[in-house]
Amino acid sequence: MxxxxxxxxxxxxxxxxxxxxxxxxxxxxxxxxxxxxxxxxxxxxxxxxxxxxxxEGETSEHLRGKKLLATFFRAFGARVKLEAYLPGSKQRPDLLVQLPDQQLLALEYQCAPLSLRKLQKRSRGYHDVGLAELWILGNNYRLKRSLPQQVAQFMRWSKNRGFYLIYLDPIKAYFEVVYGIQKADFLPLKYQYWRTNDVKKLKAFFATPQKIRLKYLSLSERKKQKYALAKQIYYSTGAMRKLQQLTYQKRLKLTAVIDDCLALNYSYPLYRTATLWWRTALYCDQFSRPKIPAYELVFVDLKPFIEQDIDNFCKGLAFLKKNF
Structure with a gap:
């Protein structure tokens, strides 16, 4: 405190x-x-x-970050209260910010581990008292090669920046926006990043139009993907074992099914596991709409994205069956 x-x-x-x-x-x-x-x-x-x-026990990173955020938002022209108590929700955000347009914002600088259920509860508390909220992440939540649920739950969506996360580095004193986050089966994440120490520039960054394109896999990426798949086929465990059993029961050739179902491009970060698993289940007609292990997000409704993804695959699947 x-x-x-x-x-x-x-x-x-x-x-x-x-x-x-x-x-x-x-x-x-x-x-x-x-x-x-x-x-x-x-x-x-x-x-x-x-x-x-x-x-939560407060680290030096958290304490320093709260003070830095207060400095940044006051320079933006906002009124800031540190650790203000909200009687209506019985919560105390790291910062309660009144923006120049008079909007009130609960600002959280999250450094310590936080479960999905606790995040949902705290977010509902702010919503119930009519507060907008912004969660900024510390170094423990840095993206690496993969996207665990504990990090994904903080993602937001912008039509100009795609799926994104906002970080604060209290030592180097800047915001870092990791945006355009994309996934491909059995490969590391792809994303871009942008930095600033100015809240006005941060706001303008999200308002500036930019088309986020889903990237196609390069030849080297396809090679790495095929190598990872070959290892899974060889060891025959988990989801791959189930796929091998399914294709055998359906009298289908495993490699042919994989070739038809493995995506040739990166996709939005919607699923906790490889898209190949639900695609092959759909391909083999095990069920019309497979149960898909999607991420659980607090600030984005993934249902429209997933439905569109499934529909696009089904259209491509119908085209393959009709023409080949």
Whole structure:
């Protein structure tokens, strides 16, 4: 916490506090201790972790990031309150921001692990009191070769930038937007990134029209994909084992089914597993609409994207069966 109450109920910042005084949590009113030093940001901490509002231990990254976000948004002309308590939802966002157009925004800088259910609950709390919300991610959520559910749940969609995530680097002091996120079976993610330390430029970035195109696989990418598939066929485990059994039962040639069902381009990040598995199930007519292990997102409804994806594949499948 960056703020606490004095014994006479006055709010004080950790930077202005002294260790000779007693301080209390502004939410649960239990005693807190002041932590100041040369190597970390001054803050208050609970003696016992019994507070529902401040349940997460705060790292130096989180404390520094909150202060940096306050600086960025004040430079944008916004009014900012750090750790403001919302009685209607019994929540305390990292920052409560009143934008120049008077819109109120709950701003969260998420550094610690957060489950999907807790994210959904906190998001509903802001929605129920009529607050817009923006989640900015810390280094623990950095994208690498794959897209785990714990990171995907924060994704948003923009017609100009596709699927995206927003990060804050509190050391280098800039926002980083990772956008145009795309997936292809058995290959690393593709995405672009853009950086700024200016909220006005960040807002303009999303307003600027840009066509996000789904990329076709290069010859080298196809080769890597085929190699990964060959290994799966050889070891014959998991989803590949089920596919081998299915094609055998249907008296179909496995390699021919894979050739017809393996996508030649990257696609939107919709599914937790390879698209090949539900495509081949559909191809083999196991069921009309396979159960697809899609990501669970809080800020985007994936249903229209998935329905369009299935329809496009079915049209291509009908064309293949008619002409070959």
């Amino acid at each position: 960056l703020y606490a109450l004095t014994k006479d109920s006055k709010m004080i910042t950790a930077k202005a506090a002294t260790k000779e005084q007693k301080y209390y949590c502004p939410s649960c009113h239990e005693p807190v201790i002041l932590r100041q030093g040369h190597y970390y940001t001054a803050h208050f901490a609970h003696l016992k972790r019994t507070c529902g509002t401040f349940s």
